[in-house]
Amino acid sequence: MLLTIEKVILLKTVDIFSEVDENILTQVASILEEENVKEGAAIITKDDMGRSLYIIVDGRVRIHADEKTFAEIGERELFGELSALLPEPRVASVTALEDTTLLRLDHDSLYEIMNDNFEVAKGIITFLVKRCREIRLQSI
Numbered sequence: 001m002l003l004t005i006e007k008v009i010l011l012k013t014v015d016i017f018s019e020v021d022e023n024i025l026t027q028v029a030s031i032l033e034e035e036n037v038k039e040g041a042a043i044i045t046k047d048d049m050g051r052s053l054y055i056i057v058d059g060r061v062r063i064h065a066d067e068k069t070f071a072e073i074g075e076r077e078l079f080g081e082l083s084a085l086l087p088e089p090r091v092a093s094v095t096a097l098e099d100t101t102l103l104r105l106d107h108d109s110l111y112e113i114m115n116d117n118f119e120v121a122k123g124i125i126t127f128l129v130k131r132c133r134e135i136r137l138q139s140i
Contacts, residue, residue, distance in 0.1 A: 002057065004029045007103065013076045014055055016127040020119045028113055028120070032103040037096040044094040050083025051107040059100025065092050072097065081124070084110050 002010075007029035011017040017025060037043055037059070044050065046065055060074040070092060073079065079094055084107050114121040 002034055002103075007032055010055070010057060010076065010103070014078060015130075016078065016081070016123040017120070018123070020117070020123055024113075024117045024119060027117075028105070031109045031113075032105055035102045035104055037100045037102060039096055039098045039100075041096050042093060043096060043100075043102070044080065044090050044092070046091065046093045047089045049087060050080060050090040051087040052104050053078055053080040053084035053110070054094075055103040055105075057101040057103060059102075060097040061100060062095050062097050063092050064095065081128070083107075085124070 004026060008022060008025045011020070011025045011028060012022075017028065020028075032055075034057075035054075043054065043061060055078045056073065056075055058075055060072060061079065062069055063071045063073065063079060080090075082088075083090060084105060087107050114124065
């Protein structure tokens with residue numbers, strides 16, 4: 001089980017939180033839920049209702065729909081951010097490629113944090129804009 005200070009240190013290395021003040025990160029860290037997932041286990045199933053984003057503490061996951069792999073991501077990366085912002089059915093599945101530790105932040109908590117702290121909202125917007133640009137560049 002990670003201590004709050006360990007979560008804060010980890011959050012500072014994650015894109016959406018990298019420029020957020022440590023006092024605010026302490027608030028965020030205190031509401032993150034730690035989850036341990038075994039290799040091969042489903043974390044998210046396509047079409048299930050999503051309300052949370054996940055930050056990978058350690059391990060590696062595969063983002064996919066059926067047999068098509070969209071990405072494999074690892075430590076200090078996140079997934080599920082769109083459903084955390086706007087709860088809706090998931091567009092892909094996520095499966096652990098190895099034993100993985102995650103931190104989960106749900107929709108209501110995320111909105112409460114964004115409402116109270118502009119820095120968090122700005123970090124999320126910046127992260128999403130960068131991701132949209134990357135996707136656009138890949139399609140050119």
